[in-house]
Amino acid sequence: MRRIALALVVLFVACKGDKPAAKKEVLQAGDLALVGATVVPMDREGTLADQIVVVRGDKIALVAPSAQVDTKAATVVDVKGKWIVPGLADMHVHTWVDKDFPMYLLNGVTTIRDMFGSPQHLAWKKQIQEGTLDAPTLFTAGPIVDGDPPVWPGSAVVKTADEARAVVREQKAAGYDFIKVYNNLSTEAYDAIAAEAKAQNIPFAGHVPKAAGLDKVLASGQRTIEHLDGYVPFGEEAHVSPDIIAATVKAGTWNCPTLVVTERFAHLDNLAGLESTAGLQYVAPVVKERWNPKNDFRLKSWTPEMFAQARAKNDVRRKLVADLQKAGAKLVLGTDTGNPYVVPGFAVHDELALLVKSGLTPWQALRMATAAPAELVGQPGAFGTIVPGARADLVVVDADPLRDIGALATPSRVVVRGKMHERSAMLAALDAAKPPADPYAKLPALEAEGEKLATANYAIEMGTTVIGHERALISKLADKTFAVRGQAVYDMPALVLQYRATPDALEIADVVSVKREGTKVIAKPAKGAQLELATAADAVIAPQTIAEFVWYATRLSSLKVGATKALTAAEVMMDNALQLVPASFTFKRLDDQDGRRRYELSGKNGKLDVTGQFSVDADGAPHVVEITVPWGKFVTKRID
Secondary structure, rough: OOHHHHHHHHHHHHHHHHOOOOOOEEEOOOOOEEEEEEEOOOOOOOOOEEEEEEEOEEEEEEEEHHHHHHHHHOOOEEEOEEEEEEEEEEEOOOOHHHHHHHHHHHHEEEEEEOOOHHHHHHHHHHHHHHOOOOOEEEEEOOOEEEEEOOOOOOEEEOOHHHHHHHHHHHHHHOOOOOEOOOOOOHHHHHHHHHHHHHHHOOEEEEOOOOOOOOHHHHHOOOOEOOOOOOOOOOOOOOOOOOHHHHHHHHHHOEOOHHHHHHHHHHOOHHHHOOOOOHHHOOOOOHHHHHHOHOHHHHHOOOOHHHHHHHHHHHHHHHHHHHHHHHHEEOOOOOOEEOOOOOOOHHHHHHHHHHHHOOOOOOOHHHHHHHHHHHHOOOOOOOOOOOOOOEOOOEEEEOOOOOOHHHHHOOEEEEEEEEEEEHHHHOOOOHOOOOOOOOOOOOOOOOOOOOOOEEEEEEOOOOOEEEEEEEEEEEEOOOOOOOEEEEEEEEEEOEEEEEEEEOOEEEEOOEEEEEEEEEEEEEEEEEEOOOOOEEEOOOOOOOOOOOOHHHHHHHHHHOOOOOOOEEEEEEEEEEOOOOOOEEEEEEEEEEEEEEEEEEEEEEEEEEEEEEEEEEOOOOOOOEEEEEEEOOOEEEEEEOOO
C-alpha cells in the first residue's frame, strides 16, 4: 500500500509539472508600458512591487506583476528601482498665464482647480480637452462672487438674492465647474447662491462670508472651505473646538487647508529668508515685485507684532488639520498658488511637507493630493489612483514617498492623460518660455497714417520692476483728427496688444472693436457677446495704453496752471475678462517742468480709487504716466 501511495504522489507531481504556464497578457502596438517599478496605487494603503503599468490612450489599461505581461508590441520604459504614484492635484490655484503650466507638469501636478476663473480659463479648458495644450487637467470656478464692495476687482458683485441667483445661472451656462463665494456676501445673497446652486446642480465653494459664519456654511451644502476660513480666519480669533470638528465631519464639508500660503504670509517680514523658496528661479521679476508686502494692499499695514501673531496662528492651523484628519473629516490639498512665494507646482511639495509636519502620515498627505481630489469633484476613481480605467496621470520618482514625502519633488517622468514627459524636456520647456530680449521681435513695424507727429517707446513698471513695454506712433489724419497705432507687450500677465485708437474708436487686433454711438460706447469682442456702456457724448474711449493719455493731453492742452477740469471715460478693461467700465477723473494743471506740461489726477475707475500724474512732451506724446491704485503703483516711462 505504501508503494502504491508513493506512486500516486509521483504521478500527481508529474502531471502538475506538465500543466501549461498561465497565459501572459499581450500588449498592443501603441501601448506605453512602465516596467519594473513599485506602484503606490492610492486606492488602498500599501504598495505593489515589480509591476507593469500599461497606458492605452489616456487611460490606465493594466496594472500587473511584470512576469505576467508580454510587452513585445508596446513601447517599454524601464523604471526598475523607481516608484510610481498617481499624478498630483493642486485644488486651490490662481493661474493667470499659460507659462505656469510647464511648472506644474515639472512637479508632477496633473490636475488643478482654479479659484478665480475667466473666459481665458474656459478657453484653456477647451484646448486641454482637445489635446492642443500641454497642461494639467483644469477645473475652474467663474469670477469670484462677492458682495458690495468686493475684495478683488473683477469679481461678480451681487447685492440681492435675485442678482445672486442670476450669477449662478450665468456661470453655469458659461461652462464653469463651480461657484466661488467670498467674504463680503450678505446672508441673503449667500442663501440664494446655496439654493440656486442646488437647483442648477453646480457645486459652490470658497470662503466663509463674514455675514454667514461657519455654522451656516457647514449647514448650507458648501462643497469646500478654503484656507480653514471660519475656523482660523485672517485677522480674527480662531474658532476651533471638538464640537466644530464634529459638525464638520457630520456636514461632509471638505476643507482645503492651504497651509503653505499662510506660512509664506507669516514670513513676509523677512524676504531674504524666502529667497530659498523652491522654483523661485522661474518666477518673473515683476511677480516677485508684486509679492513685496509694500505692494500688497492686504499687507501694507502689517506690523512686526502682526507677523508674529500670524506665525502663532499657523501652529493652530496645523493642529486643526491633524485633528480633522483623526476625526475623519474630508481634506484635500491646495496651495493658493498666485500668492507671495507660493510657486506653481513647487508649492505642492511645500504643502505636502507641511501636512506631514502637522502629524499626517505620508500616505494620508499623498491621498489629499491624489484620490481625494477626484472624490471632491464627484469623480471618485476617475483619476488619482493607479487602477485600470483611471485617467493615465502618473509620476515616476526615485525613492519611496511613503518613507519620505520629499521624494515626490523631483519626478524623472510625468505622464499626463497618457502623454509622457521626460524631466529634461520639461526643464527645456521652462527655459524656452523666457521672454525674448526684443519684446517686438515678432511684431510688424508701426506705420503712420497721414502726417507722422511722434514715435515713442515706453517701459511699463510696477514698483521698480519692468512688467512690459509699449511703442506708439501718433499721426494726424487728413480730417485733422489724430490716430495712435501701438503695440503693448506685457510679461505679467503675458499679453500682447496691437491696437489702433482714435478719440471715438478703438481696434485691438483679434480682441475687440470699440466705437462711440451717441451716448453709448459699444464693444464687439472677437468672441462673445456685445457690450454696451452709457456715457457722456464726449467720454474718452480709454484703452489702458499710452493712447488714453494722448487723448487726455489733447483735451487738457488749453488748461491754465492751477486750473482743474473733469473728464469721463469708458475704460476698456481686460484684467480678467473684457469689460467696459465707467471712469471719471479730475485733472489739475501743474507747473511745467523741463518744457513739459504736467497734470495730476484723481478719481474713480469703476469703484477703484485712482490717483496719479502725467507729463507731455512737446511732440504730443506722453513722457511719464504714474498711476496708483489700491494694490500698487504703475509707471509708464518714455525711454527713446
